[in-house]
Amino acid sequence: MTTTALAPHPAQRRVLTVLVTAQVLSGAGLAAGVTVGALLAQDMLGGAGWAGLPSALFTIGSAAAAALIGRTSQRLGRRTGLAAGYAAGALGAVGVVAAATLGSVVLLFASLFVYGAGTATNLQARYAGADLATPPQHRGRALSTVMVATTLGAVVGPNLVTQLGDLARAMGIPVLAGPFLLAAAAYASAGLVLWLLLRPDPLTTARAEAALPQPTAATTPGSAAIAANTRMLVLGAAVMVLSQLVMVAIMNMTPVHMTGHGHSVGAAGLVIAVHVAAMFLPSPLSGFLVDRLGRLPVAAASGVTLLAAGLLAALAPPHSVGLLALALALLGLGWSFGIVSGTAIVTDAVPLATRAKTQGTVDVAIAVAGAGGGLASGLVVAAGSYAVLSLTGGVLALAVLPAIVWTARPGIASHS
Structure with missing residues (x-):
């Protein structure tokens, strides 16, 4: 391999700068709604059994959006797909505010579904960071750079719950709808940044350059290589699906668990802020290790790591904000390990010609898993307890180990 082939792509620095800027903005929209979504549903619908519904709805919406963003990016590039996704997320956030103000459950359901597009877009932006990463062995660090940028907005958002509630009250809007005002502005700003500045488009540029004549003749992958790539693709998707399922289920019910034991919404927001920071802040470490x-x-x-998080969340005394925050931090770190490693596995296994579409399909599975985790979380807590939910999630996360053994058995892929 020549030295030129190993050099960073000249456009990669600009692409990462634009993506990082957009992720800082969108992080506030991602986390603000997570903090109060379950509490808003509980308030409007009554009972903790419904608290998992918002997470389920916007993750189902995220699944639909992931497929559309992937297909749009495949045809028109990352710039158009990601900008459109953030615009839809902003529209959904506005709808949630309107639904809470009007007391309309139907509008709430529809708006939460559309709001999920913001979550899907925030997650799919990581793929854009890896499109121009050279050499391929640096993909983990490239995509993790995009992910870590979410941290600033994601940490600030939940800690503004009280202030946003005061703003909402002053505007005649229900207090719990306040964070969605921030989400609308954050997603709209992120979409505008991408639409105006994400040039050159990383995916279309990578595809155009891959179509140029190469110094050596390309070889057609044999059946064994295709089978190995397929196994790795399935593994990468499974790792991310399990990580998302466990993370969403436990995270979703933590604010309900805390407020049910006398903690304030602000205290719950602090724990969620710690959790979201642990999801994204260690991303460079995750990328480096990958x-x-x-x-x-x-x-x-x-x-x-997810098992450790589940065990600690189940065993932590309900009055201990510190231990709950530590459990949620481990939950975020385990998710980071799973998403970064899974993304790298999928990207390695899929050719450029179908990369965006396949990545979108994988993110559909991730979002569906999150929807299932969000919906089931409220039902499990209502029928059992938060401890039962946390223990179940932690044990379920270990399913990734036999999946890795199954994949590696015939021979570990070159990037393993």
Whole structure:
């Protein structure tokens, strides 16, 4: 391999700068709604059994949006797909505010569904960070750079719950709808940044350059290589699906668990802020480990870390904000390990010609898993307890280990 082939792509720095800017903005929209979504549903619908519904709705919406964003990006590039996704997320946030103000449950359901587009877009932006990453062994660090940028907005958002509630009250809007005002502005701003500044488009540029004549003749993958790539694709998707399912289920019910034991909404917002920071802030570490140690060891670490999070959340005394925050921090770290390693595995396994569409399909599965986790979380807590939910989630996360063994059995892929 020549030195030129190893050099960073000249447009990669600009692409990452624009993506990072958009992610900082969108992070506030991602986290603000998460903090109060379950409480808003509980308030409008009555009973903790319905508290998991908002998460289920906007993750179902996220699934639909993931497919549309992937297909749009495949045809028109990342710039158009991501900007449209954030615009839809902003529209959904406005709808949630209107629904809360009018007391309309039907509008709330529809708006939460559309609001999920923001979550899907925030997550799919990581793929754009890896499109021009060279050499391929640096993909983990490139995509993690995009993910870590979400941290600032994601941490600030939940900690503004009280102030946003005061603003909403002054505007004659229900207090719990206040954070969705921030979400609308955040998503709209992120979409505008991408639409105006994401040039050159990373995906279309990568495809155009891949179509140029190469110094050496390209070889057609054999059946064994295709089978290996397929197994790795399935594994990467499974790692991310499990990580999302466990993370959403436990995270979703933590504010309800805390407020049910006398904690304020502000205290719950603090714990969620710690959790979201732990999801995105360690991303550079996750990316470094994925590139240095390999995809599979970090994927295995995600299952073990999520188990530790579930055990601590189940055993933590309800009055201990510190232990709950630590449990949610481990939950975020386990998710980071799973998403970064899984994304790298999928990107390695899929050719440029179908990359965006396949990535969108994988994110549909991730979103559906999140929807299932969000919906089931409220029902499990209503029928059992928060401890039962946390223990179940932690044990379920270990399913990633036999999946890794199954994939590696015939021979570990070159990037493992």
